[in-house]
Amino acid sequence: xxxxxxxxxxxxxxxxxxxxxxxxxxxxxxxxxxxxxxxxxxxxxxxxxxxxxxxxxxxxxxxxxxxxxxxxxxxxxxxxxxxxxxxxxxxxxxxxxxxxxxxxxxxxxxxxxxxxxxxxxxxxxxxxxxxxxxxxxxxxxxxxxxxxxxxxxxxxxxxxxxxxxxxxxxxxxxxxxxxxxxxxxxxxxxxxxxxxxxxxxxxxxxxxxxxxxxxxxxxxxxxxxxxxxxxxxxxxxxxxxxxxxxxxxxxxxxxxxxxxxxxxxxxxxxxxxxxxxxxxxxxxxxxxxxxxxxxxxxxxxxxxxxxxxxxxxxxxxxxxxxxxxxx
Amino acid sequence: xxxxxxxxxxxxxxxxxxxxxxxxxxxxxxxxxxxxxxxxxxxxxxxxxxxxxxxxxxxxxxxxxxxxxxxxxxxxxxxxxxxxxxxxxxxxxxxxxxxxxxxxxxxxxxxxxxxxxxxxxxxxxxxxxxxxxxxxxxxxxxxxxxxxxxxxxxxxxxxxxxxxxxxxxxxxxxxxxxxxxxxxxxxxxxxxxxxxxxxxxxxxxxxxxxxxxxxxxxxxxxxxxxxxxxxxxxxxxxxxxxxxxxxxxxxxxxxxxxxxxxxxxxxxxxxxxxxxxxxx
Amino acid sequence: xxxxxxxxxxxxxxxxxxxxxxxxxxxxxxxxxxxxxxxxxxxxxxxxxxxxxxxxxxxxxxxxxxxxxxxxxxxxxxxxxxxxxxxxxxxxxxxxxxxxxxxxxxxxxxxxxxxxxxxxxxxxxxxxxxxxxxxxxxxxxxxxxxxxxxxxxxxxxxxxxxxxxxxxxxxxxxxxxxxxxxxxxxxxxxxxxxxxxxxxxxxxxxxxxxxxxxxxxxxxxxxxxxxxxxxxxxxxxxxxxxxxxxxxxxxxxxxxxxxxxxxxxxxxxxxxxxxxxxxxxxxxxxxxxxxxxxxxxxxxxxxxxxxxxxxxxxxxxxxxxxxxxxxxxxxxxxxxxxxxxxxxxxxxxxxxxxxxxxxxxxx
Numbered sequence: 001x002x003x004x005x006x007x008x009x010x011x012x013x014x015x016x017x018x019x020x021x022x023x024x025x026x027x028x029x030x031x032x033x034x035x036x037x038x039x040x041x042x043x044x045x046x047x048x049x050x051x052x053x054x055x056x057x058x059x060x061x062x063x064x065x066x067x068x069x070x071x072x073x074x075x076x077x078x079x080x081x082x083x084x085x086x087x088x089x090x091x092x093x094x095x096x097x098x099x100x101x102x103x104x105x106x107x108x109x110x111x112x113x114x115x116x117x118x119x120x121x122x123x124x125x126x127x128x129x130x131x132x133x134x135x136x137x138x139x140x141x142x143x144x145x146x147x148x149x150x151x152x153x154x155x156x157x158x159x160x161x162x163x164x165x166x167x168x169x170x171x172x173x174x175x176x177x178x179x180x181x182x183x184x185x186x187x188x189x190x191x192x193x194x195x196x197x198x199x200x201x202x203x204x205x206x207x208x209x210x211x212x213x214x215x216x217x218x219x220x221x222x223x224x225x226x227x228x229x230x231x232x233x234x235x236x237x238x239x240x241x242x243x244x245x246x247x248x249x250x251x252x253x254x255x256x257x258x259x260x261x262x263x264x265x266x267x268x269x270x271x272x273x274x275x276x277x278x279x280x281x282x283x284x285x286x287x288x289x290x291x292x293x294x295x296x297x298x299x300x301x302x303x304x305x306x307x308x309x310x311x312x313x314x315x316x317x318x319x320x321x322x323x324x325x326x327x
Numbered sequence: 328x329x330x331x332x333x334x335x336x337x338x339x340x341x342x343x344x345x346x347x348x349x350x351x352x353x354x355x356x357x358x359x360x361x362x363x364x365x366x367x368x369x370x371x372x373x374x375x376x377x378x379x380x381x382x383x384x385x386x387x388x389x390x391x392x393x394x395x396x397x398x399x400x401x402x403x404x405x406x407x408x409x410x411x412x413x414x415x416x417x418x419x420x421x422x423x424x425x426x427x428x429x430x431x432x433x434x435x436x437x438x439x440x441x442x443x444x445x446x447x448x449x450x451x452x453x454x455x456x457x458x459x460x461x462x463x464x465x466x467x468x469x470x471x472x473x474x475x476x477x478x479x480x481x482x483x484x485x486x487x488x489x490x491x492x493x494x495x496x497x498x499x500x501x502x503x504x505x506x507x508x509x510x511x512x513x514x515x516x517x518x519x520x521x522x523x524x525x526x527x528x529x530x531x532x533x534x535x536x537x538x539x540x541x542x543x544x545x546x547x548x549x550x551x552x553x554x555x556x557x558x559x560x561x562x563x564x565x566x567x568x569x570x571x572x573x574x575x576x577x578x579x580x581x582x583x584x585x586x587x588x589x590x591x592x593x594x595x596x597x598x599x600x601x602x603x604x605x606x607x
Numbered sequence: 608x609x610x611x612x613x614x615x616x617x618x619x620x621x622x623x624x625x626x627x628x629x630x631x632x633x634x635x636x637x638x639x640x641x642x643x644x645x646x647x648x649x650x651x652x653x654x655x656x657x658x659x660x661x662x663x664x665x666x667x668x669x670x671x672x673x674x675x676x677x678x679x680x681x682x683x684x685x686x687x688x689x690x691x692x693x694x695x696x697x698x699x700x701x702x703x704x705x706x707x708x709x710x711x712x713x714x715x716x717x718x719x720x721x722x723x724x725x726x727x728x729x730x731x732x733x734x735x736x737x738x739x740x741x742x743x744x745x746x747x748x749x750x751x752x753x754x755x756x757x758x759x760x761x762x763x764x765x766x767x768x769x770x771x772x773x774x775x776x777x778x779x780x781x782x783x784x785x786x787x788x789x790x791x792x793x794x795x796x797x798x799x800x801x802x803x804x805x806x807x808x809x810x811x812x813x814x815x816x817x818x819x820x821x822x823x824x825x826x827x828x829x830x831x832x833x834x835x836x837x838x839x840x841x842x843x844x845x846x847x848x849x850x851x852x853x854x855x856x857x858x859x860x861x862x863x864x865x866x867x868x869x870x871x872x873x874x875x876x877x878x879x880x881x882x883x884x885x886x887x888x889x890x891x892x893x894x895x896x897x898x899x900x901x902x903x904x905x906x907x908x909x910x911x912x913x914x915x916x917x918x919x920x921x922x923x924x925x926x927x928x929x930x931x932x933x934x935x936x937x938x939x940x941x942x943x944x945x946x947x948x949x950x951x952x953x954x955x956x957x958x959x960x961x962x963x964x965x966x967x968x969x970x
Binding site: 025027028030031032034035036037038039040041042043045046048049052053056103104105106107108110111112114115116124126127128129130131132133134135136137138139141142146187190191192194195196199200202203204205218219220221231234237238240241243244245247248249250251274275278279282283295298301302305306308309312313 | 337338340341344345347348349350351352354355356358359361362363365366413414417418420421422424425426432433434435436437438439440441442443444445446447448449451452455456475478479480482483484487488490491492493506507508509511521522525526528529532533535536537538539542562563566567570571581582585588589592593596597
Binding site for chain 2: 647649651654657658661662664665666668674675676677678679680684691692693824825826827828844846847849850851939940941
């Protein structure tokens with residue numbers, strides 16, 4: 001790209017003043033430096049966050065070492081802290097959330113960008129983005145008072161009686177638990193994934209679609225073979241954005257997950273997530289070790305997002321190189 | 328014949344899948360309708376002009392509104408936007424236009440991880456950074472906390488939308504000998520406006536409803552907005568406290584406020600979209 | 608190109624202008640009022656007494672013009688903020704630990720716990736056919752239930768105590784409060800006093816390692832779960848139970864009487880108890896025959912040595928008002944007023960607050 005621009009300016013000197021050929025380069029350099037500065041600011045903020053958290057978490061890191069990750073106990077009175085159930089709960093609830101949210105969001109995005117007429121599409125898009133604006137605690141209260149009873153009675157009872165032989169669907173149907181948390185998370189990330197993937201799909205050139213249709217493809221085939229592959233990296237980006245929100249979501253999850261420090265395969269069982277644990281106990285925590293452990297939990301969440309991002313990055317790279325080969 | 332059969336099959340499959348997509352959209356809208364409807368029904372009984380124009384009153388006195396908290400939320404979101412939009416947009420431009428592959432993925436990485444940090448932790452960070460050293464809760468520290476939440480969302484969505492601007496437009500402009508920074512500002516960004524605006528709106532919507540990072544930064548104020556260096560109230564904070572309070576009067580106010588918050592974000596959304604559409 | 612720049616310029620400029628304008632018009636007004644105008648005090652901490660404090664400080668502002676901004680961030684927050692000096696007073700439902708006291712005192716000298724009101728914790732349940740006040744429980748049983756030792760409603764011990772009630776043959780779903788809270792502190796303090804097993808296995812804190820089933824976020828979360836899940840039991844603040852008309856149990860107090868949670872029974876808990884001068888005492892399991900057993904004070908935390916004379920004076924006057932005139936607002940908001948002996952102890956504490964060695968107020 002850079003080379004091209006240099007060529008363009010030097011090859012067409014007659015179009016502009018002599019100085020003009022030089023000025024853009026200076027302007028470009030300044031501009032790119034400015035943008036670089038702000039991009040690095042993101043890294044700086046992250047580094048600052050990590051350093052600040054590490055300082056606060058140090059007492060716990062020193063005391064528990066690696067056993068923090070494998071211990072299942074959380075006892076503020078005896079100051080014994082372990083992260084495993086919270087890590088498990090975070091991953092499980094986000095996974096349930098994504099399993100529900102990804103197909104629904106991509107489906108909605110396809111509908112909005114490929115199928116819906118303009119008059120329908122605009123209000124729908126508005127509404128979906130509105131869902132992202134409802135405060136988390138309100139979604140949580142709605143979840144607790146409206147959704148949870150519904151999940152307890154028809155859904156969990158039905159799952160328990162028909163699929164109860166699986167370890168995922170055993171135990172008393174309290175309503176609150178991993179399943180409810182996952183569904184709430186799905187509701188919260190659907191608008192994000194939908195909105196971003198809709199924009200990403202819209203940006204796919206019309207020619208791509210026309211070429212596919214001209215080959216006699218049905219609309220669905222056009223979507224799956226021309227549109228979705230073309231914007232795959234954008235879609236993965238959208239999902240990652242949603243996952244980021246799901247992993248860190250606090251208030252709504254806390255209202256419906258049941259907040260029990262549990263490690264069971266049953267989706268009906270109450271559990272915790274890292275974010276909900278930190279948010280529930282942080283304001284009342286006392287003592288360096290207790291606060292340190294809560295902060296270390298947050299650091300573990302950092303680690304999880306890191307891992308998720310590495311995996312996603314690998315996926316995106318692969319999809320880019322696949323597409324690159326085709327072009 | 329085989330071919331027509333195959334074709335029929337494909338056509339039916341096509342229809343099935345398209346209907347499923349429609350259903351997915353319908354499900355999303357239904358969830359929304361359920362939650363919004365519930366908020367509306369719970370909030371409407373308390374929603375009137377006084378609610379917007381009056382300051383809050385202690386429990387036991389009837390009436391009272393959230394004027395100060397509404398104002399506070401505007402200030403906080405405004406502050407956060409002033410900090411986050413330039414940073415996010417320029418970082419997004421860097422990622423999409425200037426960064427080498429390794430550099431871009433490193434920074435994207437940082438942004439994605441930052442986006443996944445639980446908001447309460449961001450609040451704790453802003454507390455350690457601004458509140459503790461200055462010995463006072465402040466609107467400013469809350470603005471910074473919200474900005475940190477906004478930046479990665481703005482940066483990532485801006486980058487994604489910038490990337491999707493067709494290369495042909497860029498090349499056409501380059502061929503005219505226009506410098507790159509002007510191409511970016513004049514051709515590429517306008518081409519990506521919808522996406523960027525979506526990103527900004529998502530970010531604004533998200534921080535407008537954030538509670539957790541405000542607890543340790545904005546703190547809340549019983550006596551209205553008094554400056555940027557002192558505690559300030561905000562709608563979500565009040566919603567959180569009122570919704571979990573024992574008094575039905577306050578609980579109703581919380582729902583009304585939630586409804587108002589949604590309307591506000593909807594309003595901002597519509598205005599921004601109208602502006603950016605009309606100008607095109 | 609021009610069209611674009613206008614576009615963005617306008618959007619960003621509007622935001623900038625609005626924000627700067629707001630900052631501009633609010634900042635000077637603040638700096639102008641701060642030195643000359645009435646005093647502003649900031650306090651933060653316990654959530655439980657927040658509605659009462661909001662009412663108080665609103666009334667107090669009308670009366671004196673002093674603006675006291677109180678914000679509920681949790682008792683733990685109140686303790687750490689007064690220690691850090693980011694607020695003028697803290698508020699807590701729990702007594703500061705030795706470690707916390709040492710840390711605070713090393714920064715700014717001795718710190719006072721001044722009682723403001725007391726609260727009690729209601730045991731709520733969801734049993735078909737059972738209304739409020741019908742179920743009787745003892746502390747021992749409550750500990751057994753929360754330890755998951757007593758797991759069914761028709762456990763012989765419960766049946767023996769409630770022979771007339773129709774208790775279901777069903778598992779007890781135990782709901783606890785998952786966020787750290789003063790309510791939990793008072794509740795676990797009570798259980799630790801009445802059950803050795805509880806004190807050994809779980810203990811007393813704002814959050815503990817619960818053997819129970821489901822955690823609810825805040826009073827609303829606990830009440831929500833209990834209302835929804837049949838055969839469940841939970842605990843919430845009395846104000847919450849009263850305002851939301853939840854069914855509560857009668858508890859056996861130390862004197863052997865079965866008492867319903869009520870304001871009078873809450874105030875009683877402080878009478879007939881030896882109160883230490885520093886008021887750092889938990890009122891749970893009071894020996895008063897009319898007292899409800901799960902009761903605790905909620906305190907304001909104030910440094911003895913004030914650093915700012917004007918603020919210190921305002922603070923002391925406010926405290927004096929709160930423990931006297933302020934008490935008349937308590938009942939209407941479902942808080943229990945302070946008993947007479949408590950007020951006189953609190954008076955002594957307020958009188959001991961000083962600025963450069965001089966008391967800030969005298970009787």
